[in-house]
Amino acid sequence: MITVLVIGIGSSSPGHLTREAVAALNRVDVFLVADKRARTDDPVARDLAALRSELCQAVISHDDYRVIEVVDPPRDRETSGYREAVTDWHARRARIYREVIDRELPDGGTLGFLVWGDPAFYDSTLRIVSQIRDAGVDLTIEVFPGISSFQLLAARHQLILNTIGGPIHVTTGRRLLEEFSPELGTVVVMLDGQLTCRGLVDDHPDLKIAWGAQLGLPDEALVRxxxxxxxxxxxxxxxxxxxxxxxxxxVYALLW
Known part of the structure; x- marks a missing residue:
């Protein structure tokens, strides 16, 4: 039997971990980490790997664990079918992870996934682990929440995201312009490397933004x-x- 622990780690700061998450980290035999960079000498990959390594060293009280980095399969970004491309990407990830699990934990054990933010928000880990289980691997899955980026954003800007009795709408930059409406209330936008919100300026000149980057890290930046x-x-x-x-x-929030 293999136990899979999906652990939300916030922005990798030990202070963002729940006590349950710390206990879960200490149970793990093997951490499986997706390396999105094909080159192991890529400074970005090294930086993100170092943050995860420092987190483990800070809160795990033993050395009896291993970290295995798995090169992530490329996602087809040329196809017009976004959902189909992502579904295919997840399936290929699941196949690769299953091969690693079979090789590294042939007699069972505890496998850990470190999830930036919280596993419930714009992260594919749970979908992929569920696919591995559905394919016949004997897995027990446990999930531990983490502090999401928009929770940190709200704390840093001292925001209550909803108005009294009002809604909160969470979306991505890819969908922002087609979905946006004042009736949505506060709109929290993730995964927007192009700052799509610029396209709202002409029609909504009084719209406000609370933005944050590298939240919880030493080079955190805030604008409001x-x-x-x-x-x-x-x-x-x-x-x-x-x-x-x-x-x-x-991440940013659009407010009135």
């Missing part, structure tokens, strides 16, 4: 103000962070 006034500043900050660090993880 009228979207029309600060969107260029945000774009410049994103460019500077990417130039310095090689990657950017950001």
């Amino acid at each position: 103000g009228r979207l029309a006034d600060v969107v260029d500043e945000i774009a410049e900050l994103r460019t500077a962070i990417r130039a310095r660090r090689g990657w950017v993880m950001d």
